[in-house]
Amino acid sequence: NAGVTQTPKFQVLKTGQSMTLQCAQDMNHEYMSWYRQDPGMGLRLIHYSVGAGITDQGEVPNGYNVSRSTTEDFPLRLLSAAPSQTSVYFCASSYGRGSRETQYFGPGTRLLVL
Amino acid sequence: SQQGEEDPQALSIQEGENATMNCSYKTSINNLQWYRQNSGRGLVHLILIRSNEREKHSGRLRVTLDTSKKSSSLLITASRAADTASYFCATPQTGANNLFFGTGTRLTVIP
Numbered sequence: 001n002a003g004v005t006q007t008p009k010f011q012v013l014k015t016g017q018s019m020t021l022q023c024a025q026d027m028n029h030e031y032m033s034w035y036r037q038d039p040g041m042g043l044r045l046i047h048y049s050v051g052a053g054i055t056d057q058g059e060v061p062n063g064y065n066v067s068r069s070t071t072e073d074f075p076l077r078l079l080s081a082a083p084s085q086t087s088v089y090f091c092a093s094s095y096g097r098g099s100r101e102t103q104y105f106g107p108g109t110r111l112l113v114l
Numbered sequence: 115s116q117q118g119e120e121d122p123q124a125l126s127i128q129e130g131e132n133a134t135m136n137c138s139y140k141t142s143i144n145n146l147q148w149y150r151q152n153s154g155r156g157l158v159h160l161i162l163i164r165s166n167e168r169e170k171h172s173g174r175l176r177v178t179l180d181t182s183k184k185s186s187s188l189l190i191t192a193s194r195a196a197d198t199a200s201y202f203c204a205t206p207q208t209g210a211n212n213l214f215f216g217t218g219t220r221l222t223v224i225p
Contacts, residue, residue, distance in 0.1 A: 004156075031211060042202065043157075043215040050211055058212060090156055099206030099213055100145060105156035 137203030
């Protein structure tokens with residue numbers, strides 16, 4: 001199994017540009033989530049999904065959209081990039097309810113918004 | 115906030131010594147998890163301890179949970195240079211599907 005994969009590994013955007021961060025898992029996990037990690041802030045939850053067709057907001061959802069059309073994929077879209085979205089983004093998945101089960105993390109996407 | 119907070123923020127020890135990190139949280143939980151993050155990498159799950167457990171072991175790792183004090187500790191025995199990483203505790207948001215992560219303890223093991 002590849003586990004949780006994320007693409008791209010690194011991206012530079014200009015303010016106002018849009019882009020999609022890709023996340024895929026091959027473990028047949030129902031629960032998937034996106035976090036951002038900033039220095040000294042720990043991980044903050046952006047959006048999560050408890051299954052295909054179901055998504056919900058986390059702690060810091062503004063400026064981001066998600067969709068879950070399949071169990072495997074959970075893309076994160078930045079609608080109009082801002083410098084405040086410069087961060088490292090992690091996708092995670094778990095078999096069951098995210099708060100009760102081990103979460104498996106992808107390697108991360110480093111995003112720089114100029 | 116229900117976020118767990120680790121203490122200390124940074125810890126530097128010699129190889130072979132034990133390292134202890136602590137986590138405090140604010141609300142009742144049904145489990146607490148510890149993760150490790152090597153520099154530039156994603157988080158890796160270490161241990162999940164449930165609220166009815168007081169202690170759990172995994173190799174050189176020992177985790178304790180004191181629900182009356184709302185605290186947990188992670189002990190790494192006989193540390194190695196490869197243990198150099200950031201360690202995070204994560205607690206579930208009550209009634210929700212999510213985990214809250216603390217800001218982490220940065221451990222440096224000097225060879």
